[in-house]
Amino acid sequence: MLKILRVTFAIISIVAITLLFLDFTGVAQGWFGWLARVQFIPALLSLNVIAILSLIIVTLLFGRVYCSVICPLGVLQDVVNNVRGWIGKKKKRQNRFKYSKPQTWLRLAVMTLFIAMIIMGVANVVMTSLASFIEPYSVYGRIASSLYSPLYDTGNNLLADYAESQGSYDYYHVETYTSMPVMIVAVVSLLVVSVMAWLGGRVYCNTICPVGTILGYLSRYSLLKPVIDTTKCNGCRKCERNCKATCIDAKNHNIDYTRCVVCMNCIGKCSTGAISYTYRRPKSSVKVVKVAVDKDLNEDRRNFFTIGAMVTAISVAKATDKTIDGGLAPIVAKAEPQRAVRIVPPGAISLSNFESHCTACQLCITACPNGVLRPSTALSTFMQPVVGYENGYCRPECVKCSSVCPVGAIKPISVADKSAIQIGRAVVRLDACIVSSEGKKCGNCVRNCPSKAITMAPKNPNNIASNMMPVVNEAKCIGCGACEYLCPVRPLSAIYIEGNHVHKTI
Amino acid sequence: MSKIKYINRRDFLKFLGAGATAVATSCITPPKKNNPNAVSNREITGEMTYRTNPSTGDKVSLLGYGCMRLPTVSTDSVREGADEINQEAVNRLVDYAIEHGVNLFDTSPAYCKGLSERAMGIALSRHPRESYFLSTKLSNFSKITWSRENSLQMYHNSFKELQTDYIDYMLLHGIGIYDADDSDGLDAMATYRARYVDNGVLDFLLEERNAGRIRNLGFSYHGDVKVFDYLLSLHDEIKWNFALIQLNYVDWKHAKEVNEKNTNAEYLYGELRKRGIPAMVMEPLLGGRLAALNGGLVTKMKQRRPEDSVASWAFRFAGTHEEVLTVLSGMTYMEHLHDNLVTYSPLQPLSDDEFAFLEDMAQLILKFPTVPCTNCKYCMPCPYGIDIPSIFTHYNKCVNDGNVVNGKDDSEYALARRAFLIGYDRTVPKLRQADHCICCGACISHCPQQIDIPTELRKINDYAESLKRNP
Structure with missing residues (x-):
């Protein structure tokens, strides 16, 4: 019963969190956005006191349910584990776990290092960046955004093609921008976590994961926990053999509660009802039952769900882009200018605030409808989002990234706030501008500037007939990139945005 | 709006x-799919209506085949896709058109990214040369083709592409069009002179007509009406055999309302008629816009003639004018061709009441922005x-x-x-x-x-x- 409850909530939770990364319409965000915000490290980084306190209280009451239900990476490992249970010879796949000694020093060392890196991250971006490699929520985020998302979008685009053929507007095309480095990191993370789960159950959670360590030591003192009633135990060791956290020492009737993720598998397996999830403490053993030899273990029907099979069958496909018509002039793709200061989205407050909070979970990147946010490839800010205007610009009506960020790297802002936040400012390359150098008509930057920060003025102040040039009033420019995106000069625009270290209110 | x-x-x-x-x-x-209003389930019941060209006695089918929107392999119009012209589809359309009495095909060296003439040459050379009339143009729009040498090269190339040694209808293409931002400040008249007079091309074409390689000489007009009036004033001298004008029930009285710079078809047609010059008609459907009307207008048309397509009204309007020699329609699809064949086999002229109805429709159409x-x-x-x-x-x-x-x-x-x-x-x-x-x-x-x-x-x-x- 308890296990069914756990499995049900875990499925709902992982599906909901995955949808956050897939659904580009914002519906999922409205429903499940809070699930990203209660993830432990994001809550910690955004100083979300309510979420952290709730998580601590839940852990003190029920043990590590966080790891079993809320953490998507934890649930993913259970999925892999379940799949493992269906494959291979019966003898090898059933009752395959065995108690292992705790890696206390390794756990504490990794956790300490992680916390140190987060704290140092305030001063040194590389530290946050490194820490995010093992942060469970971000690891899962990268897997979802760079591996599931292209598949999801391809499916959507097929539907959009069909809808178009039927004259319906129910589905529309979306463009998927994939980043090779992030995809490689995601594939490697997925492989490492999956292999660990395949071979040893929750070994990642109980040796590497800093959240697992923190919550593990808290759950030692939890009110409810699985307890072995030694009077009922017949020493069959079925509990130990089915404990994916390998934390039950059946021989000594000991459970290592720092590693137990309260999956309730042992309770269901125990044929004598010796294990119960209770507030009672284990009684001192009066009589130790001899440990029986493994034999004749009933084949329990595994609680299965088929989503797991799909997870391993991930391939990355992308719908082919429509070829350009022959009667149309070819368009050269835009190139990203070399910016002295990189641009981060409005709401980030400053580069340092942004970099010390961001765990590179990719949620904002998948949420961006304008193709503006993409993962950075720079080493110091690896995989953190960075703004670029080759595929679109930061549109005035959109504040999606600020509304989804769970770690407080991008603080929530309103559309009105956005119109007054300067994330960078436009810089004109006069020698490249066709109005200035060739005297052609253009002014597209002026026409499309949402904050009316650009005007055209004669190059020679004493001759109104001289060539015109775009002039930027930096006090009004918000750095949205409309001018850069819509500039006809290609591949490098004649007007581009230079980022601000600290975002200003204008 | x-x-x-x-x-x-x-x-x-x-x-x-x-x-x-x-x-x-x-x-x-x-x-x-596409535009359902352009498709008709009607059958071709009678014979194609023909008009007689007074100068050569040509019996020209009222439906002329415009070759500006030929089908591509991707079945869309050639100018919408990167694909090649679908020669097989062109052949099928041409065969069907000729079989049902269409005998005038109008093309230009500029159409379909310059590939229209060749495709029509291939399709038409499969039929006896005397079974159809060829119409093409001297499309020297671009400044680099204004020289006598380049213009004549374009002219001679048309013969080669169309696989013929005579052209039935040759046009000066798009007189009245000019570039307002032209660096030399040429207006419409100056542009016309530069394209056809100063380089002696018009004189050359007149000689070609005398030599029989051009059977009819005319011009197509868009833009500045001054050039149109000027060319008509030369009629006694040049003897234009025909002229190509834009005529439909919106442009008849309202071309100026659509755009100040345009000229009402009523005036253009009247001027030609005064001089006995037969009119070739282009844009009878305004590029399909008169077949894709707002639902309310479609209903009004269907209430009057439930069997007829929306497009057929526009074709009947153009064809009812007696001095119209032929109505050019750029038919990409077999459905378009069939529907137009039905409309003109034979033409049922508009009644006065129907003329008034289309005038009402035109005014309603103008209200849509x-x-x-x-x-x-x-x-x-x-x-x-x-x-x-x-x-x-x-x-x-x-x-x-x-x-x-x-x-x-x-x-x-x-x-x-x-x-x-x-x-x-x-x-x-x-x-x-x-x-x-x-x-x-x-x-x-x-x-x-x-x-x-x-x-x-x-x-x-x-x-x-x-x-x-x-x-």
Whole structure:
């Protein structure tokens, strides 16, 4: 019963969190956005006191349910584990776990290092960046955004093609921008976590994961926990053999509660009802039952769900882009200018605030409808989002990234706030501008500037007939990139945005 | 922008709901392909109507085949796709047309990215030369073709491509068109002189007519009416055998309302008629716009003649004028050809009452703020890659479907917004949309409809922006 409850909530939770990364319409965000915000490290980084306190209280009451239900990476490992249970010879796949000694020093060392890196991250971006490699929520985020998302979008685009053929507007095309480095990191993370789960159950959670360590030591003192009633135990060791956290020492009737993720598998397996999830403490053993030899273990029907099979069958496909018509002039793709200061989205407050909070979970990147946010490839800010205007610009009506960020790297802002936040400012390359150098008509930057920060003025102040040039009033420019995106000069625009270290209110 | 109700699309959208993440409900939507109004189930019952050319005695079919919108392999018009012309489809269309009495084919060295003449040469050379009349043009629009040498090269090349040693109808192409931003400041008259007079090309063509290699000499007119009037004043001297003008029930009395710079067809036709010059008609359907009307107008037409297509009204209007020699229609699809054959086999002339009805329709059509683009694609390719005709086509479709709304207060705002923006991205790739137009104005002089293209694009972009910013 308890296990069914756990499995049900875990499925709902992982599906909901995955949808956050897939659904580009914002519906999922409205429903499940809070699930990203209660993830432990994001809550910690955004100083979300309510979420952290709730998580601590839940852990003190029920043990590590966080790891079993809320953490998507934890649930993913259970999925892999379940799949493992269906494959291979019966003898090898059933009752395959065995108690292992705790890696206390390794756990504490990794956790300490992680916390140190987060704290140092305030001063040194590389530290946050490194820490995010093992942060469970971000690891899962990268897997979802760079591996599931292209598949999801391809499916959507097929539907959009069909809808178009039927004259319906129910589905529309979306463009998927994939980043090779992030995809490689995601594939490697997925492989490492999956292999660990395949071979040893929750070994990642109980040796590497800093959240697992923190919550593990808290759950030692939890009110409810699985307890072995030694009077009922017949020493069959079925509990130990089915404990994916390998934390039950059946021989000594000991459970290592720092590693137990309260999956309730042992309770269901125990044929004598010796294990119960209770507030009672284990009684001192009066009589130790001899440990029986493994034999004749009933084949329990595994609680299965088929989503797991799909997870391993991930391939990355992308719908082919429509070829350009022959009667149309070819368009050269835009190139990203070399910016002295990189641009981060409005709401980030400053580069340092942004970099010390961001765990590179990719949620904002998948949420961006304008193709503006993409993962950075720079080493110091690896995989953190960075703004670029080759595929679109930061549109005035959109504040999606600020509304989804769970770690407080991008603080929530309103559309009105956005119109007054300067994330960078436009810089004109006069020698490249066709109005200035060739005297052609253009002014597209002026026409499309949402904050009316650009005007055209004669190059020679004493001759109104001289060539015109775009002039930027930096006090009004918000750095949205409309001018850069819509500039006809290609591949490098004649007007581009230079980022601000600290975002200003204008 | 006025608000127009067109319920069908709305209703099924409402029915379907808007959730993009929901399951594939769109399978219950009815199929919708091309323009259903242009298709007719009627049968060809009689014989094609013919008109006689007074100068040569040619019996010309009232339906002339315009070769500007030939089908491509992708079955769309050649100027819409990167694909080759679908020669097999062209052959089939030509065979069917000839079989049903069409005997005039009108092309130009400029059409279909310059490939129309060759395709027509291949298709028509499969038939006896005396079974059809060939019409082509001296399309020396570009300054680099203004020299005598280059113009004559273009002329001789037409013979080669069309696999013939005589042209039945030869036209000076698009007189009246000029570039207002021309660096030499040439106006319409000066441009005409530079293209045909100063280089001696007109004299050359007259000699060719005397030699019998050109059987009829005429001109096609768009733009500045001064050149039209001037050429007619030379009629006694040159003896024009025909002239090609834009004529349809909107342009008859309202060309000036659509655009100040245009001239009413009533005047153009009247001037030709006074001099006994037969008129060839182009844009009888305004590039299909008169076949894709708002639902309310379609109903009015169907109430009067339930069996007839919407397009047939426009063709009957053009054909009813007695001095019209032939009505050119750029037929891409077999359905278009068949429908037009039905309309003209034989022509049922409009009654006075029907003339008055179409005049009412014209006035209603003018109330729709559509862009008067006929999708002729003379403006293409835009040097900055903008897909001008597709943007206008999408906008016009939304206007006719009632998906262009006044503001957020409109009860249909959300649905109309969705239809406009999603449809926009589907029809035109993002980088080819109106926001990328830099208003360089290179297109303006090419537009036979004299549309101020940059201004119209800007208006459409402003509308799209207002929709995007107000979800």
